[in-house]
Amino acid sequence: MVTSRIDHKWGMVVDLDRCNGCQACVIACQVENNIPINDKNAFLQNRAYEWIRVERYWEGEYPNIKARFIPVMCQHCQDAPCEPVCPVFATYHNDEGLNVQIYNRCVGTRYCINNCPYQVRFFNYWHPNWPERMQNQLNPDVTVRTRGITEKCTFCIQRIRRGQLQVERRGGGELNDATLKSGNHMPACVQACPTNALTFGDQNDVHSPVQPYFEDVNRYNIHHEKERKTRGYRVLEEMNTRPNVIYLKKVDPNLDSSGGHHG
Amino acid sequence: MQEGRVLSTREVNRDLLRSILDTPRWFWPVVTVLGLILLIAAIAVGIMVNRGLGVTGLNRPVAWGFFITNFVFWIGISHAGVMLSAILRLAKAEWRRPATRAAEVLTLFSLMTAMVMPIVHTGRPWRILYWVFPYDFARGIWPNIRTPLVWDPSAILTYLTSSTLFVAIALIPDFAVLRDHTTGIAHRVYSVLAMGWEGNARQWKLQIVAGVLLSALILPVFVSVHSIVSWDFGMAVAVKSWHSTVFAPYFVVGAVHSGVSAVAFALILLRWCYGWQDYIRHEHIDALGRLLIVVATGWFYFLVMEILFGMYGREADELMVRQTQFTYWPYNFWFILFVITTYFIPVALWLSRAWRRNLWIMSIACISVNVGMWLERFLIIVPGLINKQLFTFVWADYRPSIFEYIIIGSTFALVTMLMLLFSRVFPLVPLYDVKEGDVLKTQVQIGRRTVPATFRED
Amino acid sequence: MKLTRRNFLAWAGLSAIGAVACDVIQDEELSLQSPRSLPEDLVKGRDNWYATLGRQATDGEGVIVRVMEGRAKKIQGNPKYPVNQGKQSVRSEVGLQTLYHPDRLSGPMLRTGPRGSGQYRSIQWEPEALDILRRELRANSQGMVLITEPLRGTLGMIADRFTSSLGGRHLGFEALDDTTYRSAIKRVFDQDRLPDFDIGNANYVISFGADFLSTWKGSTRLATAYGEFRQGNRRQTQGSRGYLVHVDPRFSLTAANADEWLPIRPGMEGYLALSLAYVIISEGMQAEGVDVDALTNGQGAAALAAFAPEQIAARLGIPEQLHEGKSAAEKIRDLANNFSHHGPAIALGGDSAGAHTNGQFNLMAIYALNYLVGSLGSGGGVRFNPGSPLAMLPDAARMGSTADWATVASDIRSGVTRLVLVHDANPVHGLPDAVGFQSAVSVGDPFVVSFSSFMDETTIMADLILPDRNFLEDWGDDVPEPGPGYEVIGMQQPVVNPLSDLDPRSFGDILLSMAQEMGQESELPFANVEAALKACVEGLYATGRGTSGEAGSADELWNLMLRQGGWWDESTSGPTPSAPNGLLSDIAAQGREPGYAGSGDFYLLPFSHNTLLDGRHAHIPWMQGLPDPVTTVTWQTWVELNSHTAEAMGLREGDVVSVGTDAGSITGVLYPNPALPPNVVAVPLGQGRTSGSDYATGGDPRESSNVLDILSASHLTENGTLAWAGHRASVRATGASLKVAKFEGIFPAREIGHTAGEAVIRVTNH
């Protein structure tokens, strides 16, 4: 199979200033990853699945009110709290920096769900309901999960794998930004995002657009550099989960330095 | 002053074996009702396994609810057995004697019941094997020893094994008595179980040494079981209020609190069912009541500390959880009820000697403690999950479904039924221990009064 | 080994070194090495990606479709297609679910019960179904009407020629149509095509009502530009982040993303725009080279004196608390200042701003601003699309206005129209009841043929149903509008065959064969749509321009177009309009305040649903289950009221409220929105479907309503389209309460972090 693996370490950068909350990423992920249809009950019961979700927070009061959006997917934490608690290694870390979920092993204790600070793990409370004809659209590269197990964003590992395979087939070289893009191997949400708020790449690749942000945040977090050079930060940094997802701060030119809004 | 009259061996045998040798009239109807409850619960579990956990009220982010609450609750109850038997045996507390067997058996059955809970709560219970037992050699992947979910079964199974041994060894002399009182198949079964007990000095010596040794060995297990259960929560960095630093001792003391209360209530119930007024006497219940005041107060201290430590860091999300616990409907109601029922009602009752000796009032106090302790676990588990973290966007409430109520209710039926069935085949008050106690009681004479060899005087 | 002191020291030393070494080496990610390959490694089968057009997105997006073993698996943006540049809207991917929808109509059906009963029997295409169609065309083609979705390109051409040659009419239908927008563009810029906005290179954008990040024209393209506008490469190096002001009486997704949101009284957008113009002119802030005298017939600022901020500020209804301490007039002056000083700047408007009795005035006033800041034709400004490269292909859809639909209804009623053909349009649901389209069909009893693949309110009125192929199974093309500023033709090809249990036929092919049988060979000389496309490609090849230059023959061009998804010529560009003389003074002369139909405490603002639009996607579970970005509500009709207003009225989230106008009332579940102006009630379109798939119609009737039903059909704009944003409504509790099916949790979603380190969304001001 995949024989000569280059030392990848995948990462994503989310620019909150670009994101407009349109949810194209959400639907793209659902289509790509055979995510069960969220029927009305899923919402009424608070059990809807969105491997990537767009949260909307209110800030201020009418009329000086802001809605702020943040897309949240699995952060692929380098020290992932979900991993050590899984009794059966159904969720574990692979050598490309991904937090992987093996549906087949999962016994459904939901401990990982409790222990994920980002709330990105979803339990299949019901058996997924796919009308027979719609089963034709299911992505054959992605397992259709059964009831009783936990699922989550995989950074579209099936696309990465297909990419690696295809690059190999076409005579070697490595999976890098160019090949990721040209071969449709970007994660589905990244591909879809109309505003290009999402960027995906290899942190180990100095040419990757994500690399400078990771370097900057690592410098700040690990090497205690005083200032960040970019708008980059990790969500819930104080938990030390060291996500492989970096967010770029939202810019609000009307924000004064005290944190409030001026007229 | 030790109460009760001195009983002859014959009387003891007759009274204590009554539960085994004759069938009380209420026995089968009660067992049938309990069986029906269990049948309904089994159907509920069947549906749940078949259709998925969607039938429960669990959701995102509340992935653990009634089942885990109940798991912790029964683990807590299971601490009574060792508490009473082992500690009191090592401490040579005389009044423990009639209570030990019931307490140990309650330990066994509540442990078994508790173990059912995490299993039915999983999404795919039929896959339990490769979680609990390291069988999966083929793929080279063993259970993950970093998770409390693997420590749990290890601790619980160890506890179950040692408790079973503990009960079994204590039972041997009584099996011998039963062997001598029965005929037919029962006689043969008891013969095997009695393992050739003749009551000679060497056997007695070995039996007592084994009992003392097991008591000492089981103590660390007893402490660790509930500590480990507390680590199910303590290890969850993501859930604010779940990783209070005092959790381990807090859980252990809480477990003793609820467990001893449960044993006291069980004793009162047995006394009433089988007319064991001469064995389970007011002074025993009284002593348990006094012990409970100390345990309850220790537990209350931990409760206050837990809240205090939690709030002290002033982390926004921790404060939100506390706010939910204390101020949001219905959690505020449950919280007040929990504090009152776990501490203020029972301790107020226990403070009066007369009330400690009133079995009705004692029953109310003990039930109150357990209602409260159940709520305690619920209030630890659920509000934390509702307001799990800073992503306030996903906070959601939890309303358990009828399935959860049925299954939770059935665990009480299960323990009751197991206790009843046990009492039909094994003596729930240890014959030899009572006899031994009576022997000791008559031995010591101080001045003109005959004083029993007990550790304290009234 | 014996433990001696020497040994002990040696081991202690070694372990100390070891410990230090372990500490020095950075601990990397904890990873478990499995000796086996993981399930994720197993990628089997070969997939093909075909370029085609995503018809599910209203503006026609270029997509690539992943096909494995004859099944379509994924639809995503075609990176080569110039309009959407490899991106797609939320509505694009759901083509898969229309293709494999369980409720897709499988083949031709003939009505057996009374009209509207939904009783049909299946018939065969040949000869029965086509015979009936033939018979009806022969007998009734005079005065027939063909109602379609907005059609451009070859299919638009076929529909137009088919109807015109047989004596009928073709009208495009959309619930909230763009007639007013088009006529404003026509009058301000003298252009027949919609403009493209170069937001990506603009520094300042004022948008009036146009929800261009969600459902407005060209939203995918504009969203991509918006990303550049915020943090494009150029901006990151120069630090010139674009600034967005959104003027809208409703808190739309675009308002949510604006740096400044200016809620004003509905329909007053034109006043505000002219007020800005007044400030710009009176303070001489117009861009260099702008001939103010020509724009104002020589009057200068005086032409707009009636719109001076001080004159009109009080009437705009700008909330006082907005930017505390400044009067409304000062706010307008600030806005004008910033707008004119931070070029390149764009003013755009649409949606509710144009849907008032004075809608055309509003939009004209808004677009005229672009002349003042010199943003016509320049980078970061407004640019126009060239027309279709082939005269034969229409580049703008032929659309009907509310007035047209009223005429159609009366024609049907009076028997002038005896035959109604419908394709992928649902006027019964999308027209206010008061237009009387549905009743006209019942009374006039024309023969109705529907070419829809799904049952809906219009199709259920049909006598004959001839299900069309899905766009993934059929040929087609598109002249995108709004385009990217140069000539483009998008190519649509069948990427899968219909499943064996389905028997659809191409609508275009049927029209072509019928036209020929009716003797219109000369008008429509194509055997089928594919042949028509080939003819187009030959025409394109003959131009020799753009993509054609890369092909050696028409066949090669055909293959190339199939491969890359179309034809384009980047060297072309649209015209740069110059301002008609006296534009501003003319607009000022038309200025009038909007009229509101009915009475009631609230302004009623219907809006297009982010995923269901006007209800056409209501049968698609993916669309129903995708949360609205602002409220996160799904599967229901929600009614937005300001949270404080709702509280004052004693209403809580989930209360079923009735929204009433003079034309009727509907119900929905209340969503208290902290950002909605207190005098507004906003209701999305999209639900309230009564026939069709369970996904569309299955809800509780109390939480599924069509707000179009309560608009009064006689309330029209200057050009006869429905003034759908100009109604007043009252809101009453019904006493019932339902749970809102929203994605958001049950606590108010506000951040609780005390310190910067705890905030989930961090914000900076530079």
Ligand SMILES: Nc1nc2c(c(=O)[nH]1)N[C@H]1C(S)=C(S)[C@@H](COP(=O)(O)OP(=O)(O)OC[C@H]3O[C@@H](n4cnc5c(=O)[nH]c(N)nc54)[C@H](O)[C@@H]3O)O[C@H]1N2
């Ligand atoms: N910033 C900060 N630092 C602190 C504190 C704080 O509050 N803030 N608290 C301090 C306090 S009070 C303490 S007690 C220390 C705790 O500091 P540590 O003692 O370092 O605590 P643990 O992380 O429990 O590490 C114990 C190690 O022993 C291993 N271990 C577990 N069981 C066994 C066993 O049976 N045998 C052997 N050989 N190893 C085993 C574990 O895997 C683990 O690696 O931290 C101190 N450091």
Ligand SMILES: Nc1nc2c(c(=O)[nH]1)N[C@H]1C(S)=C(S)[C@@H](COP(=O)(O)OP(=O)(O)OC[C@H]3O[C@@H](n4cnc5c(=O)[nH]c(N)nc54)[C@H](O)[C@@H]3O)O[C@H]1N2
């Ligand atoms: N979940 C979990 N539980 C544990 C442990 C664990 O690692 N994890 N470790 C166990 C061990 S080894 C120990 S020693 C105990 C420790 O248990 P605790 O004594 O509870 O230790 P901390 O949580 O470190 O500190 C308690 C509170 O003191 C506050 N504090 C900090 N500085 C000061 C000060 O100057 N004055 C006062 N008044 N308060 C201050 C802290 O913010 C915190 O809220 O926990 C035990 N329990």
Ligand code: SF4
């Ligand atoms: S975000 Fe959650 S699920 Fe993903 S790696 Fe981190 S802890 Fe695990």
Ligand code: SF4
């Ligand atoms: S739910 Fe599955 S993945 Fe999560 S901890 Fe349990 S077994 Fe592991």
Ligand code: SF4
């Ligand atoms: S089902 Fe799959 S994982 Fe399970 S034994 Fe069979 S091949 Fe292995």
Ligand code: SF4
């Ligand atoms: S990376 Fe893939 S799996 Fe993860 S959110 Fe994006 S689309 Fe979904």
Ligand code: SF4
């Ligand atoms: S697709 Fe992009 S812009 Fe839209 S919500 Fe997702 S991340 Fe934000």
